[in-house]
Amino acid sequence: MAFVNKHFKTLQILVLLVFFFTLYLLVTPDETNVLWRFPALFAGFPGAINGFAEHLMYDWFPVEVYDSDLEEYETSALIRELTRGFSGGVLFCIQFVREILLGGVKTIVAFTSWDFVGDNKWAVWPALPWTVVLGGAILLGYALSGKMLALLAGIATSYIAIFGQWEPAMETLSFVLIAAPVSCLLGLFFGAVAYKSKTAETIIMPLLNVAQTMPHFSYLIPVMVFFGVGDHAGAIATIIFATPPMIRLTLLGLKRVSPEVVEAGAMSGCSNSQMMLKVLIPTARRDILIGTNQVIMQCLAMAVIASFIGAKGLGFNLLLALNQLRIGQALELGICIVLIAVVLDKLSLAWANKQTDYFADSSYFQRHKYGIIFLIFMVTCVILTFVGKIIFGGGINYFYLIPHNQGITTEPFWQAGVDWMVENWYHGLQTFNNWLIIDVLMPMKAAYLGMPVSATFVLVMGIGYMIGGWRSALIVGGFLLFIAFTEWWDRALITAYMTSFAVIVSAVIGVIVGSLCAQNSFASKVILIVCDTLQTFPSFIYLIPVIMLFGVTDTSVLIAVVVYATIPATRYTVEGLRSVPATLQDAGSMSGVNKLQRWVNIEMPLAFPHIMLGINQTVVFALFMVIIGAMIGTDDLGQYILKALSDKNGIGNGLMLGLCVAFIGLAVDHLIRTWADQKKIALGMT
Amino acid sequence: MKNLTRNFAVALSVTLASVSGQALAEDSSKPIVIPTHNWSSQVVMAYVIGGIFESMGNNVEYVPADTQAVYEAIRNGDVTISHEVWQSTFGASFYNAMAKGGIIDAGTHAAMTLEEMGVPQYVIDDNLCPGLPNWEALANCPEVFATADSGGKGRWLEGPQSWHGTQMPERLAGLGLDDKYMVKFAGSADALWAELESAKKDRRGVITFNWTPNFTDAEGFVFIEFPEFFQGCRVGDGGDGACGSPKGWLKKAANYKFPKTHPAAYTAFSKISFTSTDIGQMAALVDVDKMSHQDAAKSWLAAHADVWEPFTK
Numbered sequence: 001m002a003f004v005n006k007h008f009k010t011l012q013i014l015v016l017l018v019f020f021f022t023l024y025l026l027v028t029p030d031e032t033n034v035l036w037r038f039p040a041l042f043a044g045f046p047g048a049i050n051g052f053a054e055h056l057m058y059d060w061f062p063v064e065v066y067d068s069d070l071e072e073y074e075t076s077a078l079i080r081e082l083t084r085g086f087s088g089g090v091l092f093c094i095q096f097v098r099e100i101l102l103g104g105v106k107t108i109v110a111f112t113s114w115d116f117v118g119d120n121k122w123a124v125w126p127a128l129p130w131t132v133v134l135g136g137a138i139l140l141g142y143a144l145s146g147k148m149l150a151l152l153a154g155i156a157t158s159y160i161a162i163f164g165q166w167e168p169a170m171e172t173l174s175f176v177l178i179a180a181p182v183s184c185l186l187g188l189f190f191g192a193v194a195y196k197s198k199t200a201e202t203i204i205m206p207l208l209n210v211a212q213t214m215p216h217f218s219y220l221i222p223v224m225v226f227f228g229v230g231d232h233a234g235a236i237a238t239i240i241f242a243t244p245p246m247i248r249l250t251l252l253g254l255k256r257v258s259p260e261v262v263e264a265g266a267m268s269g270c271s272n273s274q275m276m277l278k279v280l281i282p283t284a285r286r287d288i289l290i291g292t293n294q295v296i297m298q299c300l301a302m303a304v305i306a307s308f309i310g311a312k313g314l315g316f317n318l319l320l321a322l323n324q325l326r327i328g329q330a331l332e333l334g335i336c337i338v339l340i341a342v343v344l345d346k347l348s349l350a351w352a353n354k355q356t357d358y359f360a361d362s363s364y365f366q367r368h369k370y371g372i373i374f375l376i377f378m379v380t381c382v383i384l385t386f387v388g389k390i391i392f393g394g395g396i397n398y399f400y401l402i403p404h405n406q407g408i409t410t411e412p413f414w415q416a417g418v419d420w421m422v423e424n425w426y427h428g429l430q431t432f433n434n435w436l437i438i439d440v441l442m443p444m445k446a447a448y449l450g451m452p453v454s455a456t457f458v459l460v461m462g463i464g465y466m467i468g469g470w471r472s473a474l475i476v477g478g479f480l481l482f483i484a485f486t487e488w489w490d491r492a493l494i495t496a497y498m499t500s501f502a503v504i505v506s507a508v509i510g511v512i513v514g515s516l517c518a519q520n521s522f523a524s525k526v527i528l529i530v531c532d533t534l535q536t537f538p539s540f541i542y543l544i545p546v547i548m549l550f551g552v553t554d555t556s557v558l559i560a561v562v563v564y565a566t567i568p569a570t571r572y573t574v575e576g577l578r579s580v581p582a583t584l585q586d587a588g589s590m591s592g593v594n595k596l597q598r599w600v601n602i603e604m605p606l607a608f609p610h611i612m613l614g615i616n617q618t619v620v621f622a623l624f625m626v627i628i629g630a631m632i633g634t635d636d637l638g639q640y641i642l643k644a645l646s647d648k649n650g651i652g653n654g655l656m657l658g659l660c661v662a663f664i665g666l667a668v669d670h671l672i673r674t675w676a677d678q679k680k681i682a683l684g685m686t
Numbered sequence: 687m688k689n690l691t692r693n694f695a696v697a698l699s700v701t702l703a704s705v706s707g708q709a710l711a712e713d714s715s716k717p718i719v720i721p722t723h724n725w726s727s728q729v730v731m732a733y734v735i736g737g738i739f740e741s742m743g744n745n746v747e748y749v750p751a752d753t754q755a756v757y758e759a760i761r762n763g764d765v766t767i768s769h770e771v772w773q774s775t776f777g778a779s780f781y782n783a784m785a786k787g788g789i790i791d792a793g794t795h796a797a798m799t800l801e802e803m804g805v806p807q808y809v810i811d812d813n814l815c816p817g818l819p820n821w822e823a824l825a826n827c828p829e830v831f832a833t834a835d836s837g838g839k840g841r842w843l844e845g846p847q848s849w850h851g852t853q854m855p856e857r858l859a860g861l862g863l864d865d866k867y868m869v870k871f872a873g874s875a876d877a878l879w880a881e882l883e884s885a886k887k888d889r890r891g892v893i894t895f896n897w898t899p900n901f902t903d904a905e906g907f908v909f910i911e912f913p914e915f916f917q918g919c920r921v922g923d924g925g926d927g928a929c930g931s932p933k934g935w936l937k938k939a940a941n942y943k944f945p946k947t948h949p950a951a952y953t954a955f956s957k958i959s960f961t962s963t964d965i966g967q968m969a970a971l972v973d974v975d976k977m978s979h980q981d982a983a984k985s986w987l988a989a990h991a992d993v994w995e996p997f998t999k
Binding site: 067069070113114115117118220221224225228229230307308309310311312316319320322323324325403404406419422423426427430433434437438441442543544547548549551552553554555629630631632633634635639642643645646647648650 | 714716721722743750755759764776778779782785846947972
């Protein structure tokens, strides 16, 4: 008995494995055998979802709408008119910002009509010369933070202009400037609601979980059907994608506000809204700012995907460049996306950190000096633009707008680089590629596909039981059951195979690189910047060179996935190790540990729960990229999600497949989170 | 907001109509929405057609859209037209949308298309597989086209499954080549081009799906000659699938309201018919001369007024 108690965990694992392998070996592969594959009970769901959505969109609550062009009434549906009206509003906002930056007629049209604009050729809003935006960015950076931010903003803006990406960059910026604030406000609102009401929290949390793990491809079609195509649809999809982390972090921040602060607020006689706006939110600023940072990153990460449903700008140009295999051009576009993300992030951070000086007794000029400087600057630049018109004559006015792809470019350099790489590395890499595919990936895939559904359930639910008891076993079992009842179980197994392979590799690389960098504070900073950059850098760009080197194979997909999924593993490792208390480090040093011993015996155990959360994120990132990997060519859920873009039951198929992916993510998430929480308690870290 | 503008537009157009006594058959001034996809000829042609509409006094707007999803958008009226509907790649999406209603067939381009499996020109020149482009030659050289993941068989790199489903695997079986070849589905057109580009570097044998007119025509691409297509040959139609692709059409599609809202523009659009040469010229301005898409469209319109002006008459 003592033996059993001592080795309880090990015995549990042994029993589980014995069960698993017995089932694996004994269950015969036969479609009618329930132990091998469950019947596709949910096969009718996509059709039903589709029917429901279409009914809602085209038939439910018919209303008569007047079509001014046809001069007749026609029947439409209420929902359709509502969503289209909403789209119109969003589109108006985006176009308004865009035309301030780039000029145009649409804002004028919104207040008059196309006929008016057609008849009055003067009715065109002029673009802001890029020099004005440059000056504005520098000034804003200086006003909010100081010289460094001014310099960063200046360099970023100049880069975009000089490299001839001004127009697409401003198009992307205009839609981010709408999507990001809306996401932040929605996030704050729902975060506050969830903080106030337990019921709201229990409703919002699962929705957030799904929204954060569902691949964005799967809701493109529903967004497009309900809201149309165009910048507004791109913005709406982006908002769906970017809001969840903001809600989560707002809630986290609010919960962390200490009761003393709340009591102080109550004693000063705060009303409910004052308490929220003046006490709680400012106090929770740190977490909310991380939320804002995430929103901005997510918005720009969506720049490429949003162009599938009509967002103009850098993303669309990037896809166009990739289709022509102009990797250099795509790279320059990608850098623009990263720069916009970095500058917006830093600006919003500086803005939120800036404290209002209530006691300054400054003159009118002092209070408005930046506004006045900007006005003077703007007038100067506008004059310069007119001068430019004379200097450059009939050619391109470089002081006004540098047209797309008319700037300088480093494209030939990158192109030559890629060519060189393919010519020189291809053969060397083929040996590795063949080995990986034949000896590792194909057997692994076969092993996953050869797994009877009963064995999968025993294994996953057994792990759930060991980690979190019956509750966890039932939760992960429920997630799996949903997938098992769809007709895509085999596809899900392939997704699982690719994800697990990528997660193992990413975790190993991430923990090693993270541990090495965490030894030094400078290296830590550098690696965190690299992580930020890679996270916003559009992954589509490295898909192409990877295909050139490894062909249309699983290797290519997995390399792309590993590059992306290593980011959170590295980031969390660095953060986890850096936050190990210095006192414990010192205690270790005094006991005479060497570096390796300290890492193994002190740092890693303490940082492990945090690192596991990083691995959790790695799983989510890997799932995302495996789905995007469908653009290379896979035969997993991702391929079917892409295919749903043209399916008859596109909405239903897309959403159901998206849920399957989300549930894989959520099952893993549940296991890791439960385990990490227990560890934290055991280590006394909560 | 929207309704306000709309009402205002109505009021204004009514006044205009009564003042100038214009006929009602006048085109609406609302912009015609033209989709842009991610390949050169399509984008240039979008700007070319937009330029034709503008020359007739219409307002035009361009919106990026996914190639498969665009038909749903046309159906809903968010996009007005599509000017490159390729038979084999987009036929399914086009007809799916048509079955639901809201999208109409606006005629066919003169360009005949061919969408078929083929090999780069150097595969023939280097005689990597003697007997090509006749399909029967394939039986003797699967190893030339083998890859790491093809299990010793030759590989056909087919486009995404959304393009033609299981047609290629069925064709392999029908031709009796399935013990020597397998089909790998690429995820996007980009993947096909990347694979071709990479193979070209060391003149490696590769069989991919491709089409003409396309930018690959410039470097030479040879389509494999399969047994001729006939009605009922495909597995879906009850045949054994052992035949090649038919010469395909390149259609134009429009939202069902387009003829009513923009009668003149629709008439022109239905007449627009580009040849393979026209399409090749448009693509070359971007792919070879490295012009921007807008500039390419402008210069094509300026140089080929004799081609497009008749469409507007």
